[in-house]
Amino acid sequence: GAGVSQSPSNKVTEKGKDVELRCDPISGHTALYWYRQRLGQGLEFLIYFQGNSAPDKSGLPSDRFSAERTGESVSTLTIQRTQQEDSAVYLCASSLTLADEQFFGPGTRLTVL
Amino acid sequence: AQSVTQPDIHITVSEGASLELRCNYSYGATPYLFWYVQSPGQGLQLLLKYFSGDTLVQGIKGFEAEFKRSQSSFNLRKPSVHWSDAAEYFCAVAPGSNYQLIWGAGTKLIIKP
Numbered sequence: 001g002a003g004v005s006q007s008p009s010n011k012v013t014e015k016g017k018d019v020e021l022r023c024d025p026i027s028g029h030t031a032l033y034w035y036r037q038r039l040g041q042g043l044e045f046l047i048y049f050q051g052n053s054a055p056d057k058s059g060l061p062s063d064r065f066s067a068e069r070t071g072e073s074v075s076t077l078t079i080q081r082t083q084q085e086d087s088a089v090y091l092c093a094s095s096l097t098l099a100d101e102q103f104f105g106p107g108t109r110l111t112v113l
Numbered sequence: 114a115q116s117v118t119q120p121d122i123h124i125t126v127s128e129g130a131s132l133e134l135r136c137n138y139s140y141g142a143t144p145y146l147f148w149y150v151q152s153p154g155q156g157l158q159l160l161l162k163y164f165s166g167d168t169l170v171q172g173i174k175g176f177e178a179e180f181k182r183s184q185s186s187f188n189l190r191k192p193s194v195h196w197s198d199a200a201e202y203f204c205a206v207a208p209g210s211n212y213q214l215i216w217g218a219g220t221k222l223i224i225k226p
Contacts, residue, residue, distance in 0.1 A: 042216035104157040
């Protein structure tokens with residue numbers, strides 16, 4: 001079956017613009033996660049969604065970052081007024097439940113000029 | 114604060130040689146432990162995980178890892194590496210029932226022919 005997909009694969013934007021990143025999880029997976037991976041660093045947790053529960057937003061670095069998920073389907077991560085330090089690869093993962101293996105998408109490489 | 118340390122940024126080994134990648138964590142209780150691999154141009158893939166029980170866990174691609182509570186370590190091993198093992202390896206921990214993964218910075222494995 002299809003894995004986790006993300007779009008776009010690459011995004012170049014100018015400082016101050018808003019961007020939207022999309023994640024399509026594996027069908028039936030109730031949990032969805034967003035991570036940021038800066039060059040040469042490990043993954044940094046941003047947010048996760050589990051079913052209809054309130055999302056855990058504890059990893060969002062600032063109020064410029066927000067994410068939505070409708071039911072158990074697509075999620076979008078929005079970064080408003082982008083800054084150069086937002087440049088990174090943004091990874092999405094999904095899992096059947098919180099206790100299960102996370103399957104990762106290929107990521108979106110964001111470059112803020 | 115909880116943290117994961119991978120002390121080796123790069124490791125170079127000859128094809129056919131044995132491999133050990135180090136991972137240490139800082140957490141009061143025994144967390145859930147994971148090793149992921151990120152190959153060039155591919156998404157992150159779970160190699161193995163430890164939740165409880167036997168402290169030596171077997172994973173995919175011939176990898177194994179040993180949990181040592183006294184050393185707060187979860188080192189990854191492979192008896193004989195192949196050129197296709199060249200990739201970046203990440204150790205991650207999930208403290209207890211909170212599945213918010215905390216990631217190490219990664220170790221890049223380089224294989225010499």
